[in-house]
Every structure is written in structure tokens, then in C-alpha cells.
Amino acid sequence: MFDTIIPRKNSGCFKHDGLSMTYGRDDIIPLWVADMDFAVAPEIIKALECRLKHPIFGYNLIKDDFYQAAIKWQIEKHDFDIAKGNIIAVPSLMTALAITVLTQTEVDDHILIQTPVYPPFFTSVTGHKRKLLTNELINNDGYYEIDWADFEEKAKQAKMFILCNPHNPVGRVFTIDELSRMNEICAKYDVIIFSDEIHADLVYEPHEHFPIGKLGYEQVITGISPAKSFNLAGMATGIMHTLNDDIAKELNTMNRGLHTFMGNSFGLAAFTAAFGESEEWHAALMDYLKANCDFLVYYIQREIPQIKVRACEGTYLAWLNCSELGMEDDKMSKFFVDKARVALNPGTNFGKEGSGFMRLNFATQRTVLEEGLERIKNSIREII
Numbered sequence: 001m002f003d004t005i006i007p008r009k010n011s012g013c014f015k016h017d018g019l020s021m022t023y024g025r026d027d028i029i030p031l032w033v034a035d036m037d038f039a040v041a042p043e044i045i046k047a048l049e050c051r052l053k054h055p056i057f058g059y060n061l062i063k064d065d066f067y068q069a070a071i072k073w074q075i076e077k078h079d080f081d082i083a084k085g086n087i088i089a090v091p092s093l094m095t096a097l098a099i100t101v102l103t104q105t106e107v108d109d110h111i112l113i114q115t116p117v118y119p120p121f122f123t124s125v126t127g128h129k130r131k132l133l134t135n136e137l138i139n140n141d142g143y144y145e146i147d148w149a150d151f152e153e154k155a156k157q158a159k160m161f162i163l164c165n166p167h168n169p170v171g172r173v174f175t176i177d178e179l180s181r182m183n184e185i186c187a188k189y190d191v192i193i194f195s196d197e198i199h200a201d202l203v204y205e206p207h208e209h210f211p212i213g214k215l216g217y218e219q220v221i222t223g224i225s226p227a228k229s230f231n232l233a234g235m236a237t238g239i240m241h242t243l244n245d246d247i248a249k250e251l252n253t254m255n256r257g258l259h260t261f262m263g264n265s266f267g268l269a270a271f272t273a274a275f276g277e278s279e280e281w282h283a284a285l286m287d288y289l290k291a292n293c294d295f296l297v298y299y300i301q302r303e304i305p306q307i308k309v310r311a312c313e314g315t316y317l318a319w320l321n322c323s324e325l326g327m328e329d330d331k332m333s334k335f336f337v338d339k340a341r342v343a344l345n346p347g348t349n350f351g352k353e354g355s356g357f358m359r360l361n362f363a364t365q366r367t368v369l370e371e372g373l374e375r376i377k378n379s380i381r382e383i384i
């Protein structure tokens, strides 16, 4: 089912229709924006069709089945009992993050992130006039680890820490030990943790996602969403969770103040069907993505040895170390667009530590991925 190519051009999707705007041409294979070229689960389509049968789309009341679907998924997949906390519906995890920044920190407060990282993390801090602290992840031959001394030093100065787990773009799924240590340091210095777990259900065995909120620290706010794992980014739906009633009150008040609390009719239906009914589809997706990841790593190791890559522990994003090509970042970005004719994300978008890297989204049909890799291989062979 995931092998079927579904043309997306002119569907108003950023990944395909935004190529010209971003790369200056559209005859390139889009392996960039983090969504998938796959149809969603049949259960989601059915739920949307059912919602469409009722022809009125007025203000929504978020029904209990929405919350129950999220609670069930979290307990069954991650042994995380969010029923015991407060659940707040939001249009996106970046909205959840902005609400957290606005309510839990003040102008000029310091907020810690682990770089390289998803670009909107930077702007969610600076855009609200807060100050950035960066804990650079250490690249050990493609395996990224935490610089603990630096983390603790920065945590001392920080009001809040934004955790990305699983991590975009480096593909790490942090271990219980790592999470316990981050949790302990944040608790010691009274640092609020916003844990972005949007990639939580894109984890490959033997790795397992462990929600940091399970450790019971009351100042954790967890962002949970079906956007990545069920391909629903355009449905604008997600939740945030916290154990702390006072924090929940503040988050809720801001969510109402911004008028982002109501959900949209289709997003609510899709969210409920995703977490509530689409487990089988999701299991098949994971098999396909794992095979794509294995294919990509094997292909690159065998055919494009100038690029270094490691199988990611989670996400469908491969972090390609292209530094051996010896190009300046701008030149390298142009090379991938104009010579290889593939659209990847330049590593520097994720912070200065991304210099020499490109990010490749492999959540596409195997044939498309293969063609993209072949183009990269051929273009590199021309220059060596």
C-alpha cells in the first residue's frame, strides 16, 4: 500500500508545490518537508467521510472520545498514563510550545535547546524576546550524545528547556538513563521542561520511546501529536499534557486567550481515528519506513561512500554528513538542487552545528527514494 505513488503536485502541499518558491525550480525530487507521501489510514478517511456527511461546521465541543483515544494510545504504546494529568487540545505542537514559552517564562529569560535542532525551536525563543542557550550535542562518529557538564552549566541559567525526543534532525531516541539525568538536572535547578514528542511513534526496534513525563516531575509539559506518525500535519491537531494543575490552568487560559482551544472539525475526527483505531496501519507503516531506512543506509554505504550516514533510531529523517565533499554550505545546497536535482534540507537550517550536513526525508515510495539516491550518486561521481 505504501508503494503506490499518489501525485501531490497542485494539491496545495508545501513539500511539492513549494519547490519553486524555495529552491527556484520544481524538476527536483522533494525529500525535504517532514511529511509523508503516503495516504493516511483507511480508518481516518472513514472518520473524515463520516464527519463530512454532517453539513454543518460550526464551533466544536471536543468530545470525550478525542481524549480517550490519546489516553489509550499513550498507555498502550508508552505506558504513560496521561489520564492522571491535564490534557489541553491545541492546533499544533509549535502552538503548544509558544503557549508554554508565553506562560512559563518572561521576556529576557533564558531557554535551553540542544542543537542542531528543528528550526522553529530557535524562533519560539527569540521570537518571544527570550534568550537562547544552546547545549550542542556531541557527534561521535554519527552518534549524537549529550555534553553533560555543559548541559548542567546551561540549566543553571535557564528557566526552561525544550527537549526534542525523538530528536529531529539527529535521529536519536534518548534512553531512560539520559532522560533521567536531564530530568534530574532540570528538577535540581527548577527548570521547566517542554518535551516535544511529535516523533514518538516513529521509533525503530530495539529502541523504545520513553516519555520524560513518566518520571513524575511536575514541571514537564509534553507535546503529543498524530501529525508525523499518522501524516496529519495539515489537520492542525495535537495536545499538550502536564501533571501540574497550576501550570495547566495557565496553559488553558492562554489557549483560550489566543482562541486556539476549539479544534477544527476535521482535525478532531482525524486525531480520534488515528490514535483510537489506526494501530494496524501504523504497524505496517513502521515496517515500510524501517525497510526504507535500511535501504538508504545500505545504498549510501555501498554506492556513495563520500557521504556518512547512520541508521536513525527514530524519525523518518536521515542526517547525512556530506562534509567529505569539501564544499561550502551554500555551494553544497546548490549542488544538491542543481546537479543532483533533489530537494533536501540544508544542515545549517538546524543551527551552525549542521554545517556540512543535509537532511533527507525517506518517508516516500521506495522507487522515489531509490531515484533520489541514484541522482545523488551520479552527481557525486561527476565531481570526483
Ligand SMILES: Cc1ncc(COP(=O)(O)O)c(C=O)c1O
Residues within 6 Å of the ligand: 034, 091, 092, 093, 094, 095, 118, 164, 168, 196, 198, 199, 225, 227, 233, 238
Ligand atoms: C520536532 C518537531 N516538532 C514539531 C514539528 C511541527 O509540529 P506542528 O506542526 O504540530 O507544530 C515538527 C515538524 O517537523 C518537528 O519535527
